[in-house]
Amino acid sequence: MAHDALVVQGLDAGYGAVRVLHDVSLRVPEGQIVALLGTNGNGKSTLMQSILGLVKPTRGTVRAWLDGREVDLTGRAPEEIVDLGVVLVPEGRRLFRDLTVEENLVLGAWRAAARREISHNLRLCFETFPRLEERRRQRVGSMSGGEQQMVAIGRALMSVPRILLVDEPSVGLAPIIVKQVIETIGSLKAKLGLTVLMAEQNFTQAIRIADRGSVLVHGSIAFEGETAESLRDNHLVRQFYLGT
């Protein structure tokens, strides 16, 4: 049984007077992919941003185990959290459109631990996404949505993440591309032993690679599935996603 890499406990968070998350608890075991499921507006992105320190929780804790050491992430600045190796692929990708593929990727290696391994990790990115090597000198803004998502994931890999957070990787992509992107995230777990928390509203795709998952409804965890099977069989999931 893998021990936990990331534990969120009793988290309340929101924006100003608006409370978005209510008493959210979640655990991500090391080396597993946890799917955070929920339709738009249920607080998935807020949870991701709270873990990264971009939204300050009003209650609760976020703790991580990095290199066998427990680190309390609650209240730390995003810069510090990224520096510890917790890295987010943000919703909407947030790439630097006027920079080239390679410039975007190399900027991912901002944290000190990543700068020493730039050439090695660049090779890793290009092995994972051969398309990016062909287009390394191309301006990111001129690429397709699927290619941009590859750059966004590649940029996060350049940061040498210990825990990878992926926010809505499928949004705005064609179904065939969604399938590829999800499969790539799955293969990264196998190849690099990555721990992944992935927020996704495309349940059918997410469940293909998830080891476990939680369903977020109106800012609270409505169901926690310990296995992919239990998620698939849950009545909430059926109701929200499968329409049965």
Add this chain to the structure above:
Amino acid sequence: MLDPVLIANAVVSGLLLGCLYAIASMGLAVSFGMLDVVNIAHPAMMVLASCVIAALCAPTGFDPLLAALLIAPVFGLLGAGLYRLYHLYFERRGDEAMQGLAFFFGLMIVIEVSLVLVYGADQRWVETGYGGLSLGLGPVGLPLRMLLPALMSLACIAALLLWLRRSFTGRAVAAVAQDRDALRFLGADPIRIKTVAFGLSVALAAIAGGCLIVVQPVDAHSGHVFIGRVLAVVILAGLGSLPGTLVAALVFGVIENVTATLFGPAWSPAVAFSLLLAVLALRPQGMFGRAHA
């Protein structure tokens, strides 16, 4: 009948003048174009540097261009501190649009009044050993008091472009111009990046001040002549495009000089600014700017 030698001379000295415009505009292209900080006091900072350099060099005979390189880091640090204040009191509160502009306008007046109080209202000037010399390329003359500042300007701009392209922090500056908050996902603090970049833009004002004092005498209000020109160059280029700023500055210098030669100096601002209006009408994003959705 047009005299080709006259035109050639006007074009060449226009290019040299354009290099001065380029170094004067480059700092503003960084602060206004890339960082979205409308530093309208930029030309006043340049003139401040000119006056400081004049005070250092006139009595000692030290070279003003070298002096500019020496005081640039000091200006850079002052600029970084100034950005921190601006960020704390305006940008962070979302007041930067009008109040931030008023802040820099006020700063410009404070600089000018201080210069008058310290140095008086007279023109300042530095004698250099090469002030009266000229290189001849056939019939075209290259006065050293224009050529040396132009070369220094080009060298500094090349170094700046190289730094932005090749260094980690430089690339982050280019990134901060495009999506400030996305840098946080990489673990970089955008405010620190902006502090470095704004400091650099003020250091460029110091370099420009050194070039200016070699080209012409300055007084406390010499910056006024430049405000319109540097804003025009930065906008003509397309906000944030630094190579574009260099090209636009050269175009501006040549057009001004050729117009002055053919029709008299009174016409040169009219023609140059008409060009700005025409470009903005045809290409609102500027010559080298990218249209953003």
